[in-house]
Amino acid sequence: MNVEMRYLHTFRVVCEAGSLRAASSVLHRTEQAVSYQLRKLEEALGMPVFQRGNGRLTPNAAGERLLAFCRDMGRDWEKLHEEIRDTAASEPPLRISSVSGFGRYQLLPLFRDGPLADIPIRMRYPTAEDVVRHVESGAADIGFVHRMDTHERLSHTPVGKEEIVLITSARSQPAPFLDIESLRHEEYVTYDESDYVFATWFMQIVGTNMTRLNAVAHFEELEEVLDWVAAGRGVSIVPASCMVDHEAQGDVMALRKPGAACHNTIYAVLDPARHHAAIERTLQVVREHAQL
Incomplete structure (x- = not known):
């Protein structure tokens, strides 16, 4: 079980x-x-x-x-x-908790084969709420979320931006129109973090949030969302970084409104009372690569 x-x-x-x-x-x-x-x-x-x-x-x-x-x-x-904190080594791995879209597709490459590759890490991808909880409890040294929540002890520092796009199957004909009436009739593939992402995109692109959507499938991971959209089973709204490979393969396409790109701020979540030697360097590199 x-x-x-x-x-x-x-x-x-x-x-x-x-x-x-x-x-x-x-x-x-x-x-x-x-x-x-x-x-x-x-x-x-x-x-x-x-x-x-x-x-x-x-x-x-x-x-x-x-x-x-x-x-x-x-x-x-x-x-x-x-x-665990009491018995940890003097230089333990940097424990990172990040929302999936940013963590998997923008943050992880920096540690895998990028400028932070020499830093040992432990990384996980929970929801934004759990990212904050991990930093609050000391389970993570640093967190990355796509929304700013008021917290009496933790700081939320802007470190980058990510583009959010509506995606559809590359085979979809005709492609959806980016107006409120057309979007009301689309079938949507949702995921655990989609509520905030969808609301941000709707507010920036069409000027209002659509709270009643025709959701045809719900998944936890973005990869499953992308596969479902590629199969023509609905549309979704995701961070643009996560669909690069699928777009290159001709499976999905992003629909952008001319002159009205949607961007979301990424925040680093930190506890001022805790410190890790690699945090400042990590923040500097993330800022350089995340289009702040």
């Missing part, structure tokens, strides 16, 4: 919020995305964990036990990180 940690976090938030709508607000995701993660959790467990009815999600007996486990695990996880 393999249960994703993010599913357990979503389960706990839903239990404490009492409904999909309330939980989606806390998690900054659509109700569809939250429901998807609950379904995957129950599939992995092989049993339901909620009593469903009257618009509320109440944990059943199995769910109550799982909720207690999640709360205990949260406390144990924080304690474990404290112990």
